[in-house]
Amino acid sequence: MTSTAAADPLAPCVHCGFCLPACPTYLATGDEADSPRGRIVLMRALERGELGSGDAGLVQHLDACLGCRGCEPVCPSGVGYGRGLEMARERLFQERGLPPLARAVLGVFRHQWLWRPLFALARVFRATGIPGLLAGGARAGFGLGMLAATRSDVTLTPSRGRGKGAYPEARPLRSALGNNGDNTTHPTVALFRGCVMDTLFGHVHHATRRTLEANGYRVLEVSGQVCCGALHQHAGDREAARALAAENVAAFAASADYIAVNSAGCGALLKDYGHLLGTAGSQAMAAKVRDISELLADVGPRAGGRLELDVAYDAPCHLQHAQRVHQAPLALLRAIPGLRLDILPGSDRCCGSAGIYSLLRPDMARAVLDDKIAGIAAAAPRPRLVTSGNPGCLMQIGAGLRAAGLDIGVAHPVELLDQSYRAGGLYQ
Ligand code: SF4
Ligand code: SF4
Structure with a gap:
C-alpha cells in the first residue's frame, strides 16, 4: 500500500x-x-x-x-x-459507545478474573453433555450447539471415544523429535494461549505443543499474557485493544524465536500489534508471530500415521484475508497419509461467526452460515469432519451442522495432525 x-x-x-x-x-x-x-x-x-x-x-x-x-x-x-x-x-x-450487550461481553474479555471462571463454568456444563443433547436451530439451541462444538470431535481411540480426548500427558518420543533430538539447537516457540482457546479449546493447545515438538521446535510457556484484544479492536474500542496488546508485548518480550498462535483471529491482531501500538517492542513481537500452520509447514511437516477420513477445509477469514496465509494449512493437512481433503465451493467465505457478531446479529450470522452448511451437506462424499483454524469458525460451523441434523464434527487442523502422529507411534 x-x-x-x-x-x-x-x-x-x-x-x-x-x-x-x-x-x-x-x-x-x-x-x-x-x-x-x-x-x-x-x-x-x-x-x-x-x-x-x-x-x-x-x-x-x-x-x-x-x-x-x-x-x-x-x-x-x-x-x-x-x-x-x-x-x-x-x-x-x-x-x-457500544450497545449494552456488546459492552458487557467486551468488559468480560477485558479481565481474566472475569472470563476464566465464566468459561470454567461453561466447561463444567459442557461436560454434562446437555449442550450437545439440546443443540438445535432455535436461538438458544444454536448457542448450546456452539458450546458443544468446543469439545474435541476427533476420535482419539475407540476406547476413549468421541469428545473425550485431550491426552494432555502425551509427549513426542525422543526418537520422534525432529532434527537430532537435542533441544538446545531447536528454534524456540512461545505459545499464545488467548482466552477462548485457553479455556474451551485446551485440547487444541495440547495438540499444538505436541506437533510443534514432534517437528523440532522447543515450546515455551509465557506467563502474564492476556486476551489479544481483537474483539475490542473490531468493535472500535481501540484503547481497550491497546491496553491488552501492551500487556502481551510486555509478557512476550524476548521470549522465543517465534510466537505460535492457533486462533486465526488472535493471530491477525498479534501480527498487527506494531500498527496498533507503534512501539519498537510491539513491532518486534509482531514480527515473531506465526500461525501454527505456518510453523509446521515451514518444516514439512513430518508425516505421521494414516487417518482414513474425508475432511473438508474451511478457511478462516482472518487467516486467508487478514494474514494472507493460504497454503500452510493445506500443506499441514496434506501431510497426513490417508486423509482425503476436500475444499468445497464457498469454503473461502465467512461463516458468520466474526468475533461477537453472531451474538449481536444472530439473524444475519445465520443467513451467512446457511449457504455454507448447505454446501457441506451436499458434498459427495460427505465429510466426516470440517476443519478450520479458528475457534469462532469451529463453534459457528459446528453449531450449524448440529442445527441441520448432520453428523459431521469439527476440528482444528492441528488436532488431525496430532491424531496422525499418535497413529504413527510418534508419542509415548
Ligand atoms: S472492488 Fe470494491 S472496494 Fe475495490 S475499487 Fe471496486 S468497488 Fe471499490
Ligand atoms: S462483510 Fe462484506 S464489506 Fe464487510 S468485510 Fe466482509 S466482504 Fe467486506
Missing part, C-alpha cells in the same frame, strides 16, 4: 463493484448498502461529516459488516477496506 493509501485506505476505490460477489452480507440481503462499495460510500460520508454517527441507516449497515475482509483480495485497486472499517468503527465507538 502506498503512503497515501495507508493514510486514506478507502481512497483507491473506483466503485467498480468487483467486490460485491465476495461479500457475504451483500449476498444475503442484495442491498447495496450491505456491500463493500456501499459501505465505503457511507464511511466516506462519515469522514466528511455528510452523515453523522447518529444516522441510524449508516450505523445499521456498518454494524452489519462482518469485518471478514473478503472484499480485499478481489479488489483490483488495493482498497484497504479493513483499515477503513477500523477507523470508522473507532469513530462510532468514540461518539456513540
Whole structure:
C-alpha cells in the first residue's frame, strides 16, 4: 500500500463493484448498502461529516459488516477496506459507545478474573453433555450447539471415544523429535494461549505443543499474557485493544524465536500489534508471530500415521484475508497419509461467526452460515469432519451442522495432525 493509501485506505476505490460477489452480507440481503462499495460510500460520508454517527441507516449497515475482509483480495485497486472499517468503527465507538450487550461481553474479555471462571463454568456444563443433547436451530439451541462444538470431535481411540480426548500427558518420543533430538539447537516457540482457546479449546493447545515438538521446535510457556484484544479492536474500542496488546508485548518480550498462535483471529491482531501500538517492542513481537500452520509447514511437516477420513477445509477469514496465509494449512493437512481433503465451493467465505457478531446479529450470522452448511451437506462424499483454524469458525460451523441434523464434527487442523502422529507411534 502506498503512503497515501495507508493514510486514506478507502481512497483507491473506483466503485467498480468487483467486490460485491465476495461479500457475504451483500449476498444475503442484495442491498447495496450491505456491500463493500456501499459501505465505503457511507464511511466516506462519515469522514466528511455528510452523515453523522447518529444516522441510524449508516450505523445499521456498518454494524452489519462482518469485518471478514473478503472484499480485499478481489479488489483490483488495493482498497484497504479493513483499515477503513477500523477507523470508522473507532469513530462510532468514540461518539456513540457500544450497545449494552456488546459492552458487557467486551468488559468480560477485558479481565481474566472475569472470563476464566465464566468459561470454567461453561466447561463444567459442557461436560454434562446437555449442550450437545439440546443443540438445535432455535436461538438458544444454536448457542448450546456452539458450546458443544468446543469439545474435541476427533476420535482419539475407540476406547476413549468421541469428545473425550485431550491426552494432555502425551509427549513426542525422543526418537520422534525432529532434527537430532537435542533441544538446545531447536528454534524456540512461545505459545499464545488467548482466552477462548485457553479455556474451551485446551485440547487444541495440547495438540499444538505436541506437533510443534514432534517437528523440532522447543515450546515455551509465557506467563502474564492476556486476551489479544481483537474483539475490542473490531468493535472500535481501540484503547481497550491497546491496553491488552501492551500487556502481551510486555509478557512476550524476548521470549522465543517465534510466537505460535492457533486462533486465526488472535493471530491477525498479534501480527498487527506494531500498527496498533507503534512501539519498537510491539513491532518486534509482531514480527515473531506465526500461525501454527505456518510453523509446521515451514518444516514439512513430518508425516505421521494414516487417518482414513474425508475432511473438508474451511478457511478462516482472518487467516486467508487478514494474514494472507493460504497454503500452510493445506500443506499441514496434506501431510497426513490417508486423509482425503476436500475444499468445497464457498469454503473461502465467512461463516458468520466474526468475533461477537453472531451474538449481536444472530439473524444475519445465520443467513451467512446457511449457504455454507448447505454446501457441506451436499458434498459427495460427505465429510466426516470440517476443519478450520479458528475457534469462532469451529463453534459457528459446528453449531450449524448440529442445527441441520448432520453428523459431521469439527476440528482444528492441528488436532488431525496430532491424531496422525499418535497413529504413527510418534508419542509415548
Ligand atoms: S472496494 Fe475495490 S472492488 Fe470494491 S468497488 Fe471499490 S475499487 Fe471496486
Ligand atoms: S468485510 Fe466482509 S462483510 Fe464487510 S464489506 Fe467486506 S466482504 Fe462484506
